[in-house]
Amino acid sequence: MNNRKLNSKNGVNFLSCVLCLLLFFTCSGSVYAQTGLKENIPDLCYKCHAKVKEELLRPQVHFPFREGKCTACHDSHAGNMKGLVKKEISPLCLSCHEKVKNSLNKKFVHNALKKGVCTDCHNAHSGEYPKLLVKNQKDLCWSCHEALSQRLKNAHVHVPFQEGKCSSCHEPHASTVENLMPEQTHKVCVTCHTVKCTSSGISITYATEKMDCIECHTGHASPYNGLLGPCGHKAFLEEKCETCHNPIKAGARITTKTSGQSLCISCHKLDATKLKGDDVHIKEAKGGCTLCHNHHASKSSKFTVKASLICVSCHENTEKRTMFMEKAFKSIRCVPVKERKCFECHIPPHSQSPLYFSGDVVKTCSRCHSTQHKISHPLGPDIKDPRNGQPVTCITCHSMHSARAEFMLHFDRKRQLCIQCHKK
Secondary structure, rough: OOOHHHHHHHHHHHHHHHHHHHHHHHHOOOOEEEEEOOOOOHHHHOOOOOOHHHHHHEEOEEEEEHHHHHHHOOOOOOOOOHHEEOOOOHHHHOOOOHHHHHHOOOOOOOOHHHHOOHHHOOOOEEEHHHHEEOHHHHHHHOOOOHHHHHHHHHHEEOHHHHHHOOOOOOOOOOEHHHOOOOOOOOHOOOOOOOOOOEEEEOOOOOOOOOOOOOOOEEOOOOOOOOHHOOOOOOHHOHHHHHEEEOOOOOOOOOOOOOOHHHOOOOOOOOOOOOOOOOOHOOOOOHHHHHHOOOOOOOOOOOOOHHHHHHHHOHHHHHHHHHHHHHHHHHHOHHHHHHHHHHHOOOOOOOOOOOEEEOOOHHHHHHHHHHHHHHHHHHHHEEEEEOOOOOEEHHEEEEEOOOOOHHHHHHOOOOOHHHHHHOOO
């Protein structure tokens, strides 16, 4: 009986405690006591950050800053990031700018965004220029693409380029089309230009209207009328089509005097020391010389097409492996590999060297890696790889495209790499 009374009494006491706690929470509104701010945000912030408040007077103001939402981007007490921003700049910006974030899945992403942060190009609070750009568009783009500004000295300059309206032809963040074009080139160009190509006064629009405009024209500037070039065959730049083509007739199919490689070598004499005539890269089925060279105009002085477009069409496995290693291990180091500039190192079919290197393997690598070459492992014809008896070169230890180990090495350099040859 006594135990029953005791349990009943304890139960009453427990319920009383629970009711008291609920009453306290209801009255206080929170488990923890809170201290009210002296003033509302952002006025409280501006007590110390008066100069920041002055930025509200600029023509372009970031929405959260205009609304006084300081804590949307900044921690109020402490943080690990400079300026007490809540997290790294780009992830912070992309948490609101969903459209830009989604565009990063596209094939071509601007290096400025891939390697830098949003505030390299945009002000965080306010600015003088649209889109909160840190400079006017022309100067901002040329701060990285400085070489392009030199093209303004040409006799013929594309108007949007001259006026610094880069975004009229290029996407600033990412695109599915190369060179960050918003659409395929011919679709972009016809928004301003009607196609009206002629040859000796005869319209050839029927043959060119669906061609990629940059096969013949540059989008920036050229010494040639019609923005032809800026590099290309002399006959084309001087509009002497009959040098290679049969007489052009209105509405008729445009043909060349001969086809494939034979047309090219009628002017460019076949030198066996510089060109492998039977090489797979210039077989007629592949398109002959035009597999790698543009027959009209190009950005390159050697008229080469974009390597990233043509090489991977056959070397697909190399590209897949390189992409996998780049994403999984972030292993790609060499700039030509990163930018898919295959012709920087390989020149098929103009090479007698293995793997179509532009010259001796060691010299090919040391053109860029001169400092590393001075302190490298012994190399050359007198130093043999004990595994195969071949001369030791850069690619004996380093991979050309992708590698799991640092410095593009085949194996870890602390031990695993060395014991491949030095087993005793």
